[in-house]
Amino acid sequence: MKERAWIELNMDHLKQNVHAFQSMLQKKCRIMAVVKADAYGHGAVEVAKYLETIGVTDFCVASVAEGIELRNAGVIGEILILGYTHPARLEEVVAYDLMQTVIDADYANNLKEFGKEIRVHVGIDTGMHRLGERFENIEEIIKIWEIKNLKIEGIFSHLCVADSMEKEDIAFTKLQIERFNQIRDKLIENGIKDFCMHIQSSYGVLNYPECEYDFVRLGVSLYGSLSAGEDKVKADIMLNPVLSLKSRIECVKELVVGESAGYGLDFTAKRNSKIAAVAIGYADGIPRNISKEAYVLCQGKRAPIVGRLCMDQILIDVTDIKEVAPHTEITVIGEEGAERITAEMFAGWAGTITNEIFSRLGKRLKIKS
Ligand SMILES: *Cc1c(COP(=O)(O)O)cnc(C)c1O
Numbered sequence: 278m279k280e281r282a283w284i285e286l287n288m289d290h291l292k293q294n295v296h297a298f299q300s301m302l303q304k305k306c307r308i309m310a311v312v313k314a315d316a317y318g319h320g321a322v323e324v325a326k327y328l329e330t331i332g333v334t335d336f337c338v339a340s341v342a343e344g345i346e347l348r349n350a351g352v353i354g355e356i357l358i359l360g361y362t363h364p365a366r367l368e369e370v371v372a373y374d375l376m377q378t379v380i381d382a383d384y385a386n387n388l389k390e391f392g393k394e395i396r397v398h399v400g401i402d403t404g405m406h407r408l409g410e411r412f413e414n415i416e417e418i419i420k421i422w423e424i425k426n427l428k429i430e431g432i433f434s435h436l437c438v439a440d441s442m443e444k445e446d447i448a449f450t451k452l453q454i455e456r457f458n459q460i461r462d463k464l465i466e467n468g469i470k471d472f473c474m475h476i477q478s479s480y481g482v483l484n485y486p487e488c489e490y491d492f493v494r495l496g497v498s499l500y501g502s503l504s505a506g507e508d509k510v511k512a513d514i515m516l517n518p519v520l521s522l523k524s525r526i527e528c529v530k531e532l533v534v535g536e537s538a539g540y541g542l543d544f545t546a547k548r549n550s551k552i553a554a555v556a557i558g559y560a561d562g563i564p565r566n567i568s569k570e571a572y573v574l575c576q577g578k579r580a581p582i583v584g585r586l587c588m589d590q591i592l593i594d595v596t597d598i599k600e601v602a603p604h605t606e607i608t609v610i611g612e613e614g615a616e617r618i619t620a621e622m623f624a625g626w627a628g629t630i631t632n633e634i635f636s637r638l639g640k641r642l643k644i645k646s
Contacts (some may be wrong), residue, residue, distance in 0.1 A: 278645055281556035283525040285611070286319060286639065286646040288327050290517035294501050295333055297514050298482065302488050306522025312347070313339035313359065313497035318562070318638035319500055329354055337494055339368050344375040357398055359494075359626030360408070362601040367391045370387055376430065381410045382417040385435070389424045398431040401460050403453040403476075405437035405549065410458040415463050422469050431473035432460060440480040440508060450481075455612065479503075483510035484504050497632050504630040518620060520635065521611030522559035522642070525604055527577070529595065539592050550596045553580070555607050558589040562638040563609065565629040571626040574609050575599055577614035580607075 278285075298308055310333050311317075325336055325347050334354030338344050344356045357376045364387045370377050376396040377561035379385050388395060399421055402409035413432075422429060434457045439448035457476050464472070473491035479498035481488070501518035529578050530553075532538060532546040546552075555573065559565045563588045571583055572579040573593055580593040595601045610623050620631040627634060 278643070280524070280525075280643045281527075282522075282561050283316070283643045283645055284640070285521040285523060286321070286323065286644060287517070287519050287521070288646055290519045291324070291327065291499070292331055292497050293515075293517050295328070295331060295415075295518070298493070298495060301486055301512060302482070302493065302515060305590065306490065307335055307359065307492050308333050308499070309335040309337050309492045309494045310499055311359075311478070312336050313343060313496070314636035315343075315442065317496060317500055317632065317635035318642075319635070320644040320646070321347060322352070322623075323644060325352045325354070326350065327646070333338065335492060341369055341373075341375065345369060345373050348373045359604070361455050363390060367393075367395060371395055378408065378433075379410075379421060379427070379429075380408050382414065382421065384637070385410075385421045385424060385427070385475040388427060394424055394426050394428055396428045396430055398433050398473075399429055401432055401434040401457060401471070403436075403456040404449065405453075406434050407435065407437075408435060412460055415460070417585065418460065418489075419464065419467050419469070422464075422467075429472060432457075432464070433475045433494075435478065435526060436476060436481045439477070439484055440504060440537060442484070442511075446599055454485070459641065480508075480510070481515065482511045486512045497635070500635065502620045502631040502635075504624075504632055506619065518611075520620065522557075522593055522609040522638070523611065524555050524561075524573075524607045524609060526553045526595075526601060526607060527556045527590065528603055529553045529601055544584035544592065548596070550594060551598075551601070552583065553593050553595045553601055553605075554590045555593055556590060557593060557607075558587045560588045560639055561641055563591065564629065564634075564637075568626045568628070571623075572618070573609050574611075574613040574616050574618060575607050577616055579616060596607055 312321040331484045337357040339360045341362045379397050379399040402411045475492035478492045482493045501516045532550045537545045553599035571582045579600050580595050583594045584592045624631045624634045
C-alpha cells in the first residue's frame with residue numbers, strides 16, 4: 278500500500294467470526310449482517326460481497342442510500358433498511374428490491390399512501406422507545422396487516438440493555454423478549470402468520486444465546502470486536518478483529534529538551550527527543566480528545582501520541598525507537614510482533630465504544646482486503 282493512511286481487512290477473520298456464530302446459533306437461525314455506516318467503516322461493498330461468497334445473504338443498512346450502494350455494486354441478497362426513509366424515496370426502495378422497516382403505525386400510513394407493493398418488516402418497540410410501534414398498541418399493530426400494499430415479511434425489535442450483566446438490566450431484557458413473544462402470540466391469534474422474527478444484535482446473541490428467532494442482526498461482533506474492552510459476555514466465543522488501521526511517518530524531527538511541538542505547543546520535550554509526524558489525523562476518524570495514554574506501534578514498539586492531534590497528522594514520540602524514517606509504517610489499530618492495539622483499547626482511550634470509532638473512520642482511508 279502506497280497510501281498515507283489506510284485500512285487493512287482480514288477476511289479470514291471475518292469468515293471465522295461468521296462460522297463461530299453459526300456454530301453457536303440454532304440451525305434455522307440466520308445471520309443478518311449489519312453493514313450500515315459503510316459496514317462500521319470496513320467498507321460495506323467489500324464486506325457484503327465477501328459475505329455473499331461464504332453464504333451470508335441477509336443484510337441490514339440504516340438508509341435507502343446505503344441499500345442502493347450495495348445493489349449498484351452487485352449485492353443480490355436481502356437488504357432491510359432499519360431506519361427512516363422519506364416517503365418520496367419509497368419508489369427507490371421498491372426499484373432496488375429493498376425492504377423497509379415500518380417504523381411505527383403513523384409511518385404505516387405513509388406506506389399505505391405510497392400505494393405500491395412494498396416489502397417490509399414491522400418494528401416493535403418493546404421498551405427502548407426509539408423506533409417501532411409500542412408493543413402495548415396491539416390493535417394498531419394488527420391494523421398494519423390490513424394495509425393491502427404491504428408485503429409484511431417480518432417483525433423485529435431491538436434490545437437496549439443486553440450488554441449489561443446488571444440484575445435489573447437482565448430482567449429488562451427478558452421483559453423485552455417476553456413482550457416481543459406476546460406480539461407474536463397476538464398476531465397468530467388474529468390469524469396472521471408467515472412472518473420471521475428478530476430481536477438480537479451482537480450483545481443480544483452474546484448474552485442471550487439461548488433465544489431462538491429466525492435472524493440475528495450482527496454488527497460490531499461480526500467485525501470481531503466487543504463495544505468495550507471491559508465487557509463480559511456469556512457466550513464462549515472467540516472474536517477475531519477484522520480491521521487494522523495503518524499509516525506512515527511523513528517526517529522526523531530532533532527536538533532538544535525544552536522545545537515544544539504541535540498546536541498550542543502542547544507537547545514539551547522533557548529530554549532530547551525524536552518526534553515523528555504521522556499521516557493520519559482527526560479527519561480520518563481518530564478522535565481529537567484521545568487520552569494522553571494513547572500510543573501507536575512503530576517497528577513493533579509503542580510510540581506515544583504527543584501534543585494535539587491535527588486534522589491530517591498526529592505527532593508521535595519515537596525517541597526510543599531505532600530505524601524510523603519517512604515512509605515507515607505505523608499501526609494505529611492492529612498488531613506488530615508481540616504488541617497489539619485492539620479497537621477496544623483505542624476506543625477506551627477515546628472515551629467511547631468501538632462502534633463509534635469504526636463508523637467514524639474517514640472516507641479518505643483506502644480499504645485493502
Ligand atoms: C446497529 C444495529 C444493530 C447492530 O448492532 P451491533 O451491536 O453492532 O451488533 C442491530 N439492530 C439494529 C436495529 C441496529 O440499529
